[in-house]
Amino acid sequence: MNSSGKKTNYLNASHTLSSWFLTVDHKRIAILYLITISIFFFIGGLFAALIRLELLTPAGDLFKSDEYNKLFTLHGIVMIFFFLIPSVPAVLGNFLIPIMIGAKDLAFPRINLLSWYIYVIGATLATLAIMVGGVDTGWTFYTPYSTVYSNGAVALTIVGAFITGFSSILTGLNFLVTIHKMRAPGMTWFRLPLFVWAHYATSLIMVLATPVLASALFLLFLERVFHIGIFNPALGGDPVLFQHLFWFYSHPAVYIMILPSMGVMSELFAAFSRKRIFGYEFVACSSLAIAILGFFVWGHHMFVSGQSMYAGMVFSVLSFLVAIPSAVKAFNWSATLYKGSISYETPMLYAFGFIGLFTIGGLTGLFLSTMAVDVHVHDTYFVVAHFHYIMVGGVLMGYLGGLHYWWPKITGRLYPEAWAKLSALLVFVGFNLTFFPQFLLGYMGMPRRYHMYPEEFQVLNVCSSLGASVLGIGYFLPLVYFLWSLKFGKESPANPWGAKGLEWEIQSPPTTHNFDEIPVVTEEAYAYAKEDGKHHG
Amino acid sequence: MAKTSDKKSPLQHHFVHLNQQYDASQMGMWAFLITEILFFGALFTAYIVYRLMYPAAFGAASSHLDITLGAFNTAVLIASSLTMALAVHAGHTGSTRGIIKNLIWTIVLGSVFLGVKAIEYSHKFHEHLVPGPSFSFPLYPGAGSELFFSLYFAMTGLHAFHMVIGIIGLFILIGMAAKGRFNQEYSTPVEMMGLYWHFVDIVWIFLFPLLYLVLRHH
Ligand SMILES: [Cu+2]
Numbered sequence: 001m002n003s004s005g006k007k008t009n010y011l012n013a014s015h016t017l018s019s020w021f022l023t024v025d026h027k028r029i030a031i032l033y034l035i036t037i038s039i040f041f042f043i044g045g046l047f048a049a050l051i052r053l054e055l056l057t058p059a060g061d062l063f064k065s066d067e068y069n070k071l072f073t074l075h076g077i078v079m080i081f082f083f084l085i086p087s088v089p090a091v092l093g094n095f096l097i098p099i100m101i102g103a104k105d106l107a108f109p110r111i112n113l114l115s116w117y118i119y120v121i122g123a124t125l126a127t128l129a130i131m132v133g134g135v136d137t138g139w140t141f142y143t144p145y146s147t148v149y150s151n152g153a154v155a156l157t158i159v160g161a162f163i164t165g166f167s168s169i170l171t172g173l174n175f176l177v178t179i180h181k182m183r184a185p186g187m188t189w190f191r192l193p194l195f196v197w198a199h200y201a202t203s204l205i206m207v208l209a210t211p212v213l214a215s216a217l218f219l220l221f222l223e224r225v226f227h228i229g230i231f232n233p234a235l236g237g238d239p240v241l242f243q244h245l246f247w248f249y250s251h252p253a254v255y256i257m258i259l260p261s262m263g264v265m266s267e268l269f270a271a272f273s274r275k276r277i278f279g280y281e282f283v284a285c286s287s288l289a290i291a292i293l294g295f296f297v298w299g300h301h302m303f304v305s306g307q308s309m310y311a312g313m314v315f316s317v318l319s320f321l322v323a324i325p326s327a328v329k330a331f332n333w334s335a336t337l338y339k340g341s342i343s344y345e346t347p348m349l350y351a352f353g354f355i356g357l358f359t360i361g362g363l364t365g366l367f368l369s370t371m372a373v374d375v376h377v378h379d380t381y382f383v384v385a386h387f388h389y390i391m392v393g394g395v396l397m398g399y400l401g402g403l404h405y406w407w408p409k410i411t412g413r414l415y416p417e418a419w420a421k422l423s424a425l426l427v428f429v430g431f432n433l434t435f436f437p438q439f440l441l442g443y444m445g446m447p448r449r450y451h452m453y454p455e456e457f458q459v460l461n462v463c464s465s466l467g468a469s470v471l472g473i474g475y476f477l478p479l480v481y482f483l484w485s486l487k488f489g490k491e492s493p494a495n496p497w498g499a500k501g502l503e504w505e506i507q508s509p510p511t512t513h514n515f516d517e518i519p520v521v522t523e524e525a526y527a528y529a530k531e532d533g534k535h536h537g
Numbered sequence: 538m539a540k541t542s543d544k545k546s547p548l549q550h551h552f553v554h555l556n557q558q559y560d561a562s563q564m565g566m567w568a569f570l571i572t573e574i575l576f577f578g579a580l581f582t583a584y585i586v587y588r589l590m591y592p593a594a595f596g597a598a599s600s601h602l603d604i605t606l607g608a609f610n611t612a613v614l615i616a617s618s619l620t621m622a623l624a625v626h627a628g629h630t631g632s633t634r635g636i637i638k639n640l641i642w643t644i645v646l647g648s649v650f651l652g653v654k655a656i657e658y659s660h661k662f663h664e665h666l667v668p669g670p671s672f673s674f675p676l677y678p679g680a681g682s683e684l685f686f687s688l689y690f691a692m693t694g695l696h697a698f699h700m701v702i703g704i705i706g707l708f709i710l711i712g713m714a715a716k717g718r719f720n721q722e723y724s725t726p727v728e729m730m731g732l733y734w735h736f737v738d739i740v741w742i743f744l745f746p747l748l749y750l751v752l753r754h755h
Contacts, residue, residue, distance in 0.1 A: 103551065104550065104551035105550075105551035106551075107561040107565065108561070108565060109549075109551065111565075169572055173565060173568045173569060173572070174565075176564075176568055177561050177564045177565045177568065178561075180564060181557060181560050181561040181564060182551075182557075182561070207568055207571065207572050208571070208572075208575055209575075210572070211572045211573070211575040211576035211578075211579075212575050212576070212578065212579045214576055215575075215576050215577075215578075215579030215580055216579060218691070218695070219579075219580070219583065219691060222687070222691055223687075226668070226669050227669050227670060228668035228669050228672075228683070228687045229668065229680075229683050229684055229687060230583070230684065230687050230688075230691075235680065235683055235684070236587075236590075236591065236679075236680025236681050236683070236684050237587075237684060238586065238587070238590070241582075241583060241586055245579050245582070245583075248579075513550070513551075518553065
């Protein structure tokens with residue numbers, strides 16, 4: 001008990017600054033991540049807003065070409081490296097994985113804190129690069145433009161991205177070891193919540209793919225700073241080699257972003273249908289299948305880069321295969337709904353939104369992995385729309401859905417349901433209004449990365465900018481009511497949703513050590529009573 | 538021998554028992570080494586691609602590396618792996634003196650390696666074989682030779698950096714050993730450092746033949 005007579009929890013256990021900045025508690029580190037990545041989300045969002053503002057009219061009236069180049073580059077770098085990659089794993093994964101498997105912390109608590117500091121250092125350097133001149137290479141840093149011709153602060157940005165990569169590697173490593181070695185007695189692999197399975201697959205990618213990006217950026221840095229030839233064709237280098245190394249990480253990186261959100265989805269569909277996930281084992285293994293297949297498809301980014309046609313054909317077929325485990329998930333979530341007792345709280349609205357957006361994003365991915373179609377729509381807004389449906393539609397629906405679902409556990413407070421439902425609706429409508437017109441624009445031939453366009457594209461661009469405003473409000477609302485709920489929200493009981501899982505069996509917010517005694521697990525995940533789910537006998 | 542070893546138990550609060558903690562450390566270290574393999578792997582990939590593109594240039598450039606110094610360094614590094622392994626063994630038998638003695642030998646051998654590497658680098662510098670604007674290689678003026686030296690410096694430089702990190706780690710271990718932190722039941726950090734050190738050695742075992750030996754012109 002503390003002075004106010006309330007139960008001690010990880011939040012009120014101590015109040016000093018050093019108890020936060022030197023904490024090794026995975027839950028406090030999750031909060032540190034939550035605050036920092038939110039800042040970067042709104043910085044990245046600001047760049048997006050400026051882009052949409054410029055594209056309101058066909059003429060380039062707000063920015064010059066090179067300023068616009070910097071805008072979309074910074075939007076991409078900030079959103080991908082400093083928001084999407086850490087989002088679900090670093091915040092929700094950090095907070096929940098130890099609790100879900102019945103452990104007191106991650107295997108390496110100090111390394112967990114270190115990875116936050118590494119993230120902050122990397123992100124700060126990149127922010128510095130923005131202030132001293134920005135970068136205009138696109139987030140892909142293609143050579144030789146990035147190493148020889150670009151005038152921006154390329155080297156500093158690369159160092160920032162390089163350093164941040166190690167934060168991701170250490171997080172993944174920590175999760176892998178934790179899931180292997182820290183499970184409570186009785187918590188067998190096939191009793192793990194699917195959220196944990198998804199993070200296991202994600203961690204594999206973080207650990208295996210990120211070092212290759214680090215290496216590619218290291219070589220890029222040497223070439224840029226010391227003017228030596230590695231990828232520069234003028235000195236005999238091969239720029240396509242850089243693209244291979246870059247996409248060897250950056251395609252799997254899409255799964256670093258989406259798999260954790262899929263993990264959130266499994267939790268939400270089970271909790272709000274009050275049923276065990278249909279085909280649990282298949283959903284678990286499909287995460288692994290996506291992670292493994294994802295390593296062999298990177299060449300679909302290089303169909304027009306001078307890669308051999310036969311390599312292109314193999315990459316094309318392999319890319320199609322990723323659709324299978326992805327569809328397994330979408331079908332199994334839908335089947336989970338069947339005869340469940342469904343309720344429509346905010347997290348479930350996000351879950352439904354996820355299915356819709358992810359399906360569109362996934363199916364258009366099949367268009368793009370077809371070589372002939374890709375040659376037609378390559379580097380158009382069709383591609384932009386496709387990856388936003390996955391990386392923003394998919395990932396952010398999962399992140400926000402998860403944040404709402406576990407908010408009562410994390411903070412001990414309930415958020416205002418009506419406002420939250422409104423924001424979920426705004427996000428869904430705003431998102432589609434923003435990005436669906438971009439499919440049409442791309443198909444009609446509007447290229448990406450230009451700040452001017454022919455007049456006939458204006459109507460769709462205005463739709464898109466309008467949608468972005470709605471989306472912006474949809475994203476801003478949670479910031480307001482989440483902060484509001486910290487002081488004024490109703491106090492949450494241990495299990496406000498009546499959901500299954502170890503995290504709902506401990507108090508909200510949890511104590512510093514999560515469990516007074518390590519629990520013994522005796523049942524499978526999502527063991528909702530049969531009559532609860534209106535099952536046939 | 539450890540005098541104050543029971544003052545502070547090495548078991549951290551979130552583990553149930555020492556075995557679990559040991560297993561976690563070991564798995565973590567192996568996972569880390571796998572990330573290192575991939576990190577170096579990208580460089581080896583670049584090496585393979587460019588060697589296939591420019592076999593003649595790579596051969597000519599390769600013959601400008603000092604094979605005697607390279608072979609000497611290989612022997613030094615293998616010897617340091619032996620002393621590292623002896624330190625780990627001393628950890629298992631609980632001999633703090635054995636740990637410290639062997640770690641010091643490992644540091645000495647590691648430093649000899651770095652010293653020889655520095656001599657090699659300075660030779661290259663005088664021969665204008667450092668890539669960049671001042672690079673010149675009259676023996677084979679076409680494209681490819683500069684790429685070889687770019688990769689030579691990137692790969693051996695990264696390897697040397699790992700050795701420096703390793704040596705810093707060894708000093709920290711000596712400090713821990715002197716404080717009596719290790720005993721027969723607990724010498725995990727020495728063992729983990731051993732894994733790292735052997736890994737860095739193995740990287741060199743691949744670098745030496747690829748850079749110094751194969752395609753060498755006689
Ligand atoms: Cu891809």
